[in-house]
Amino acid sequence: MGSNILITGAAGYLGGSLVADFLASNSTQFRKENITAAVRSEEQAKTLSKLGINVLQLDLTDEKVVVESLLLSIVIHCASSLDERLALHLITALGKQREVRGEETYFIHTSGLSAFYESTGWPPGETKDTGPVFDLEKQLADSFPIRKTDVAVIEHAKARGVTSFIVIPPTVYGKGTGEWNKLSVVLPVCVQASISNKVVYKFPENIKVSGVHISDLTALYGSIIEKILQKETIPSGPEGYYFALAHDLIWWEVLDHLAAALKARNLVVDSKTQIWPSDEAAAKSLGVPVQFVQLLWNSGENIISENTRRLGWKPAWSKDRFLQNIDDEIEAVLDLGKAKSSLIDSLFESAKG
Ligand SMILES: NC(=O)c1ccc[n+]([C@@H]2O[C@H](COP(=O)([O-])OP(=O)(O)OC[C@H]3O[C@@H](n4cnc5c(N)ncnc54)[C@H](OP(=O)(O)O)[C@@H]3O)[C@@H](O)[C@H]2O)c1
Known part of the structure; x- marks a missing residue:
């Protein structure tokens, strides 16, 4: 499988930094021709095109356009943790690609740590990412939109045969490296x-609270992609929660x-x-x-994150x-x-x- 990776929200702080840091890594898995950036406006598309990568200008709320445009096998979704429609359209498109090409497809969703705050209705006490996080999110889905989206992603991906991962960033700091929004x-x-x-x-x-520097966060996504490309099995679906808690x-x-x-x-x-x-x-x-x-x-929050350490993720920022x-x-x-x-x-x- 070629590393055909679509990054949504690529004009954003996180998506833009992923594109830039992947390209700067000089890794063969992140060659320009293997990266596609999804952005919303024409001006953003022009700016991102200067990097020599493929750029798709589309509104991810439009299911028909998303399903017709997406011909790739891996999606890193950084456009919205709140609006589940965007993620579901992308997963439907990946499911179709899986059927057409007979290859595995992967969806890496970016969630938000607020889904696990007591103030949004998450139960007090310690939560381990190796514990029943999905079951709890499902029970509490209706009380907070980010939880509802996480659950919808995992269930829709399962139904479409797409392997899903949920990355949960805490407060992210540091100047972004992308072409558009760097804050x-x-x-x-x-x-x-x-x-x-x-x-x-x-x-x-x-x-x-917990924090992570943007460069450490993009490195975590890079580690997940590396495992996918090496066909190593790592926790996914209901077990695939990656809390990017550096310190x-x-x-x-x-x-x-x-x-x-x-x-x-x-x-x-x-x-x-x-x-x-x-x-x-x-x-x-x-x-x-x-x-x-x-x-x-x-x-x-009170989260114990083991999946990221098992991946070998070692944040450089303390x-x-x-x-x-x-x-x-x-x-x-x-x-x-x-x-x-x-x-x-x-x-x-x-x-x-
Ligand atoms: N930054 C943090 O500290 C942090 C922490 C935890 C979680 N997160 C999550 O990480 C994700 C990315 O955050 P970010 O800081 O990178 O946000 P951002 O800078 O606002 O980037 C989001 C990008 O997605 C694009 N987008 C939104 N809706 C779209 C649609 N319908 N179709 C196409 N593109 C669309 C936006 O387009 P426009 O440029 O047109 O607005 C923007 O470029 C979000 O889901 C956020 O909740 C961020």
Whole structure:
């Protein structure tokens, strides 16, 4: 099987970085001719085409177009963890390819760690990725759209004979390497709000979350692709959860370092943090719907991730390295401004519905 890989959301932060990091790896499995980038706009298509890769411009909500255009065997889906339709159309297309070509097909879905937060209804206590994660997600699917999408992906892939994997990134940081949007969400938005308020605000609870540098995250996808191409069997389907948890992040520690780094640039008045006066004030400053504020900046999980270590994934970034380099996050925002993506818009859409 040739490594014909489609990366969706390839103008996005994660999808764009996957394309760039795969190409930069100089690996024979990631030759330009084997990579196809799916983007939404003509301008994005033109920009990505300059890399010499194949580019598909399409709206993934259009099932007919997706099924007709997709002639590949591996999809890495980075366009939406919320809207299940996009993933289901791609899986239907892979199922058709499997029938037509008689080859195995693979779907790597990008989910979100918020599906496993107590604040979204996940049960308290430790969750192991080698335990019954799928069964629990299925029981709790209707109470959170990311869980509903994960379950739909696994069930639809099984029904179509497509091998599926779920990659769950926590808070992703670091400047992206893609051609279009190079900014993540949680930290850049926090940096922007701190600069415009001239103060770094925090919530009263000191929450532990998890983080991963974008380069370590793209390396994890690379490891999964490597195993697929080497025809090694790794956990997939209901067992195929890969939590990309590189290290802990303690919010107050992060924000203290951020405040010191912003003060060193004279972008805030004080190197001390203050408490948000209310969720409404935080939402207004951060520019997200109020119901997502606690979810994005004040929720944690308790996951034990074994599948990624068994793959041999060794993140190069630790908590200390992140904190020592926190000025990179400020530099990226000053350099790039706002994220060039519709992710925040989709949060507002989802808040309406
Ligand atoms: N960044 C993080 O910290 C993080 C953490 C956990 C999970 N995730 C998940 O990872 C995925 C990628 O995140 P990201 O940060 O890379 O987001 P992003 O920068 O917004 O990228 C998403 C891309 O998908 C494209 N897209 C959305 N809907 C589409 C459609 N119907 N048809 C075609 N393309 C479509 C967007 O197009 P436009 O450019 O036109 O908007 C955008 O280029 C998301 O599912 C996100 O929930 C991200």
